[in-house]
Amino acid sequence: MKDNFLWVEKYRPKKIAEVLGNEDAKAAFVDWLKSKRRRKKAVLLYGPPGVGKTALVNAASNEFGFTIIEMNASDTRTEKTIMKIAGPATSFVALDKFSTETKGSLLFLDEVDGVFGKEDRGGIGAIIRTVEESLIPVVMAANDPDLQKLRPLKKVCELIRFRQVRLPLLIAMLKRICSMEHVEAEFEALERIAQNSGGDVRSAINDLQSLAEEERVLRLQDTTRLTPRNRNIGMFETLKGVFSARSLGEAATMLNRSNADHDDLLLSISDNLPLRYEDPVDLSVAYDLVSRADVFRGRIGAENWHLLRYFYNFLAEAATVCPQSYRPFEFIFPPIRIITLFWTKSKRMAVDGICAKIGARCHVSRRTAKQEFLPFVKIVLEKEKSNAIASWLRLNTEEIDYLTKMNKF
Amino acid sequence: MGLDEEALMWVEKYRPKNLDEIVDLHDVVASLKAFLKTPRTMPHLLLAGLPGTGKTTVALCIARQLFGANWKTFTLELNASDERGIDTVRDRIKDFSRYGRTGFGDVPFVLIMLDESDQMTGPAQTALRRIMETSSRTCRFILICNYSGKIIEPIQSRCAIFRFSKLDKKAMVEHLKSIAKKECISLSAEAAESIVEYSEGDLRHAINALQTAAVYRDGVIDEKTVLQVMGEASPRQVQLMLNKALSGDFIEARKLMYDLMGLYGFSGSEIVRQMQRELLKVSYLSPEEKADLTNIVGEYDFRLTQGASNDIQLSALLAQFSKFAKSKGKLGER
Numbered sequence: 037m038k039d040n041f042l043w044v045e046k047y048r049p050k051k052i053a054e055v056l057g058n059e060d061a062k063a064a065f066v067d068w069l070k071s072k073r074r075r076k077k078a079v080l081l082y083g084p085p086g087v088g089k090t091a092l093v094n095a096a097s098n099e100f101g102f103t104i105i106e107m108n109a110s111d112t113r114t115e116k117t118i119m120k121i122a123g124p125a126t127s128f129v130a131l132d133k134f135s136t137e138t139k140g141s142l143l144f145l146d147e148v149d150g151v152f153g154k155e156d157r158g159g160i161g162a163i164i165r166t167v168e169e170s171l172i173p174v175v176m177a178a179n180d181p182d183l184q185k186l187r188p189l190k191k192v193c194e195l196i197r198f199r200q201v202r203l204p205l206l207i208a209m210l211k212r213i214c215s216m217e218h219v220e221a222e223f224e225a226l227e228r229i230a231q232n233s234g235g236d237v238r239s240a241i242n243d244l245q246s247l248a249e250e251e252r253v254l255r256l257q258d259t260t261r262l263t264p265r266n267r268n269i270g271m272f273e274t275l276k277g278v279f280s281a282r283s284l285g286e287a288a289t290m291l292n293r294s295n296a297d298h299d300d301l302l303l304s305i306s307d308n309l310p311l312r313y314e315d316p317v318d319l320s321v322a323y324d325l326v327s328r329a330d331v332f333r334g335r336i337g338a339e340n341w342h343l344l345r346y347f348y349n350f351l352a353e354a355a356t357v358c359p360q361s362y363r364p365f366e367f368i369f370p371p372i373r374i375i376t377l378f379w380t381k382s383k384r385m386a387v388d389g390i391c392a393k394i395g396a397r398c399h400v401s402r403r404t405a406k407q408e409f410l411p412f413v414k415i416v417l418e419k420e421k422s423n424a425i426a427s428w429l430r431l432n433t434e435e436i437d438y439l440t441k442m443n444k445f
Numbered sequence: 446m447g448l449d450e451e452a453l454m455w456v457e458k459y460r461p462k463n464l465d466e467i468v469d470l471h472d473v474v475a476s477l478k479a480f481l482k483t484p485r486t487m488p489h490l491l492l493a494g495l496p497g498t499g500k501t502t503v504a505l506c507i508a509r510q511l512f513g514a515n516w517k518t519f520t521l522e523l524n525a526s527d528e529r530g531i532d533t534v535r536d537r538i539k540d541f542s543r544y545g546r547t548g549f550g551d552v553p554f555v556l557i558m559l560d561e562s563d564q565m566t567g568p569a570q571t572a573l574r575r576i577m578e579t580s581s582r583t584c585r586f587i588l589i590c591n592y593s594g595k596i597i598e599p600i601q602s603r604c605a606i607f608r609f610s611k612l613d614k615k616a617m618v619e620h621l622k623s624i625a626k627k628e629c630i631s632l633s634a635e636a637a638e639s640i641v642e643y644s645e646g647d648l649r650h651a652i653n654a655l656q657t658a659a660v661y662r663d664g665v666i667d668e669k670t671v672l673q674v675m676g677e678a679s680p681r682q683v684q685l686m687l688n689k690a691l692s693g694d695f696i697e698a699r700k701l702m703y704d705l706m707g708l709y710g711f712s713g714s715e716i717v718r719q720m721q722r723e724l725l726k727v728s729y730l731s732p733e734e735k736a737d738l739t740n741i742v743g744e745y746d747f748r749l750t751q752g753a754s755n756d757i758q759l760s761a762l763l764a765q766f767s768k769f770a771k772s773k774g775k776l777g778e779r
Contacts, residue, residue: 299753306757309764310696319695320761320768327745327761333753372703373756380707387709392527398457399501401526401561407715408496409454411678412653419660428453442708 043245044238047213049095055088056209056237057201062092064196069096069173076194078167078174080148083198084273086236089177093144102142145176148189167192200235200273203227209237210244214254219244221254228259234277271296275304275367278355279312287352298344302326302333303371305351311365318358325354387442390435397429414439455656456649459624464506468648469616470499473607477503480605481510484552489577489586491601493593494609497647503607504558504587511552519555526561531569539576542584554585562588563595570597577603611646614638620648621655630664639671654678675726682709683719687727690766698763706756713755717746717762734773741765 049055052062061081068079081089097104145163167174176193207223207230214221229247233240243262248254274294281287294301306326313319329350336343387406394405394413416423418440426436452458461467464474464481480487490507492500508516521541523533538557559565565573577586577600586604590596593606618637625632632655640658644651658666658674676684682705689698705711711719721742724735745762752758 302754302757306754306760309760310699316693316695316764316768316771320764323761323764327748327752327758330752330754330757331748334751372699373706373754376703376707383708384710395524395527397452398454399505399522399560401524401564403526403715404496404561406709406711407719408650409653412657415657415674415677416660423660425453 043213044241047241049091051099052092052095055092055095057205058088058198061196061198065092066096068194069100076192077170078176078193079196080176080178080189080193081196081198082178084200084236085179086238087198087201088237089198090146093175097142102140104142104144106144106146141172143170143172143174148176148178164188164192201237203230206230206237206240210240213241213244219248219252219254221248222256224256225254225259229262232262271300271304271369272367274301275308280362281356282359284352284356287355288348291348291352300371301351302329303373304369305355307368307372313357322354322357325350329354386438390431390439393430455624456652459652460502461506462509464510467499467502468620469612470609473609477507484511487585489604491588491593491596491604491606492609493590493606495591495611495646497649498609498612499648500589500609501560504589507587508556511556521557524560526564531566531572534569534572542576542580544583554583556585556587558587560589563590563592570600574599612648614641617641617648617651621651624655628659630659630666632666633668635668636666636671639668643675683716684723687720687723690763691770693767693770695764695767699760702759702763713749713759714746716759717742717749738769
């Protein structure tokens with residue numbers, strides 16, 4: 037019964053309904069495709085690999101009768117090539133209109149985050165130009181929407197987010213394939229495959245095929261042959277995986293696989309704890325664990341990297357204080373500290389300048405001035421702005437203004 | 446002119462100009478006077494003690510006594526907390542210490558005052574030690590610090606050490622009253638006592654509070670005014686943050702914490718110290734509850750010294766407070 041098809045190709049969805057999960061994203065995309073007067077001419081589908089972005093575009097154009105003009109990362113995307121392929125395709129829309137069979141064309145740029153490196157110089161600019169000049173709808177797909185390089189694209193297109201496909205859906209689909217392929221599979225084995233894929237449909241199907249195609253039986257012990265999928269796991273995925281983990285082990289695995297910087301991870305997990313735990317007791321327990329993780333971060337310093345495992349262990353514990361209470365929420369990222377410190381830098385400098393002046397006059401350090409003098413000076417100036425003290429301290433009007441208004445925002 | 450211009454902050458205006466005017470501290474003053482009789486033999490000095498107990502004042506008095514009106518010319522005043530690196534020691538201190546003032550009467554040396562010297566880094570202290578040795582003929586050091594333990598042993602052994610204990614409350618009250626008299630403000634006895642009580646032996650804090658209170662109601666200070674000033678003068682955000690945490694609103698408390706770090710540039714340990722101060726003032730907590738919370742603060746204060754990120758330790762502390770609040774039924778709103 038062995039055929040030459042990759043199951044991924046064989047079971048590629050033909051209709052929109054066959055695309056697994058991501059109902060919101062699907063609806064949003066179909067809406068955009070169907071509406072005559074689009075707010076934005078282009079759309080960017082983004083999300084982890086293998087969750088059905090390309091599949092959805094193919095299925096939808098199939099259903100609505102669009103002709104797809106496709107370019108993907110394997111084509112070099114210099115400005116020249118993009119204009120060469122996409123240019124004509126986008127400006128000569130009229131010819132197609134005579135045909136009744138097709139509704140028109142669709143320009144599909146897959147893996148747009150592949151547009152970087154020296155060879156692709158100018159690629160992004162060309163894409164934006166294409167979108168702006170295009171007479172036909174443009175669809176783009178990307179894995180990581182937060183890449184700096186893609187930022188300009190966000191302005192010209194509508195964003196639709198894809199998430200990992202939930203495990204039950206994935207398992208049900210694997211089961212369906214098994215029955216069509218006449219594979220006898222243990223449920224636990226399918227569960228393992230689904231888990232291992234981390235919500236990536238394509239890799240799950242590939243794994244299933246590689247494990248079951250020969251024997252047409254699949255037992256749990258076969259899944260030990262599965263290699264963990266070491267994909268690039270970014271911050272969002274890591275946070276999601278860690279916070280939704282049902283056990284300490286699961287969270288720890290997620291952290292191990294993550295590519296995110298460990299300092300960012302520490303901050304982000306800390307930032308998101310109050311959204312994760314509503315119960316103050318859980319929250320305080322989790323924070324205590326994060327605090328200990330931070331203590332270990334301090335001990336690691338710049339050399340004792342072998343301590344990193346304890347650090348991760350505490351983080352994993354902090355994320356799984358109460359696994360059953362997990363409900364999805366919007367993550368805070370980038371870290372609050374980094375944002376705050378960035379936006380307040382000039383204000384801190386202003387305070388510092390005032391404190392230096394007080395310090396020079398009163399024989400104290402800036403630090404002491406800030407703690408012991410600033411609060412009093414502030415009150416005095418609030419009472420009387422033109423107080424002689426201000427001029428004695430050599431404060432200028434700006435600084436006085438700043439000081440008296442400091443608390444009011 | 447910088448020298449003669451009348452100081453307007455009372456801490457400066459009423460800073461004693463010579464050792465006899467100094468509040469309390471009789472022992473310290475007595476032995477310093479003995480040194481000053483024969484300045485030539487005066488050793489390096491290390492003045493250690495809590496804030497606002499008169500260390501800087503004593504140092505400035507010594508400078509005046511040694512050099513008279515021109516004291517600024519022969520004194521280098523550095524604040525180690527502002528310039529704590531080894532470069533300062535190498536450049537400014539070394540240059541200044543090299544040239545004494547041979548030929549200027551019976552004081553053949555210049556004076557270097559190093560305030561908050563316990564903030565100096567280890568390497569900087571080591572560099573300093575060397576300079577103290579080589580320049581002993583041309584220069585004297587007065588090192589000022591809160592904790593002498595943070596100064597490396599070799600430096601300690603080169604100095605005569607003076608410890609400044611908390612000032613006597615009665616003496617402080619008297620001092621405040623004499624200032625009030627000179628400034629022609631009416632200061633009730635209770636008000637003076639409550640200022641002293643709040644200041645916990647820190648005279649600088651007390652005088653700052655007195656001056657602020659005087660502005661508050663045009664020169665009439667009663668106990669109520671003092672309370673008001675003390676309430677407002679502690680950075681508001683810290684109080685707010687504490688109250689938010691104690692009413693169980695963790696997210697808001699954390700936001701205020703980031704404000705403190707971002708806008709004011711406070712470090713974690715500074716915030717913790719102020720929290721601890723504020724905690725004792727909170728009226729709706731029983732002494733037992735304050736003790737429990739202080740224990741929690743202590744634990745995280747320690748972790749701050751061990752950990753890598755201030756904000757995380759503070760968040761954890763605030764989370765503990767919120768939990769505490771929940772177990773007692775929302776405290777901040779009581």
